[in-house]
Amino acid sequence: MAATTRDRMIDAAIDALQKKGVAGMSFTAVLDASGAARGAIYHHFPGGKAELVATAAARNGDQVRERLAALPAADPVILVESFLALVRPVVAASADGAGCAVAAVTVDPDSGDLRTVAATAFDSWTTTLAERLTAAGADPATAADLATTLLTLLQGAHVLCRAAGEIEPFDRMARAATDLVRHRFASGAQGR
Amino acid sequence: MAATTRDRMIDAAIDALQKKGVAGMSFTAVLDASGAARGAIYHHFPGGKAELVATAAARNGDQVRERLAALPAADPVILVESFLALVRPVVAASADGAGCAVAAVTVDPDSGDLRTVAATAFDSWTTTLAERLTAAGADPATAADLATTLLTLLQGAHVLCRAAGEIEPFDRMARAATDLVRHRFASGAQGR
């Protein structure tokens, strides 16, 4: 467990981004949470807030990609079910005021670089999901479309559940999505 | 066309919320865009920023609900197709830096009231969509789940397309969603 000052600042920034967004994230909050001193921020991140935010979003993007890569190579039915099970706890955190740090970076595009960071992260997630499908024999084009749809559902669930303050919208969506994919890809395993 | 000062301020606030979010929306931007004077803001909105933001989000929520209510009462296949066609131009605007003003209000929950405004708007959208389905004979529970799923897809598409700077993620998702719902509800019209 490294836990250098720089690491703690990045983790604190990820947390602040999830809860407050880019404009709402203040250095004061990051410094308090990480225990760092005020001047340390420009020592580790000469680019200031933009650099810290970009670094935090990129790290969070990698963390999520790694978790998605742990999903099994499986047919669409199994993959959708395991994807929904994997992200449910994350969305539950959104219902309690958190959110997706990468999505947060897409707001307030003062710097186009931040948007690029988010686009890169989302692309890596989509590619990772699509690979799990093609590894199981799915058509590449179909796999890409389905992977994008799953990512869309994840991001939308963050928004709806944060608004509702409950996980219920996610559960309703998961029920419908599971039902749809089961009927569409009936050749796959039917149950859990 | 009324166009009172108050109206223009609300419209300017909606625009600022879409692009910058709550924390990123400044009075200066709203006043510049609406042509109002600095003091006017507390004259029309004694509650300050919180009241202006809540009013703007509620108005935008009503505007969207009205557009959703214009959708035909139809079976799931037709409804999904017409829903996607209706929202595509809106998502295209997100790809260019805009976004959903109601979703923006769910970030930075300094005041729980704002979260409630968003939850109320989203509920009204879901109810409106579900009504179009039940009016066409769909099972109420199924209609509610499908309506929530459509709304989830819409919000997710805003996020992905803003990050990508393109409408492409929406089109990929729309293709997959249309395919899924056509196979699931094959009894309905098959499409063009």
Add this chain to the structure above:
DNA sequence: GTCTATACAAAGATAGAC
């Protein structure tokens, strides 16, 4: 109702001692 001017707080960014 509308405008100008200003008070007050918070944020980002720097300088320089240690």
Add this chain to the structure above:
DNA sequence: GTCTATCTTTGTATAGAC
């Protein structure tokens, strides 16, 4: 590398003339 202190800008909020 780390800390304290401070500058500058921005933003919210208010006061008061017209």
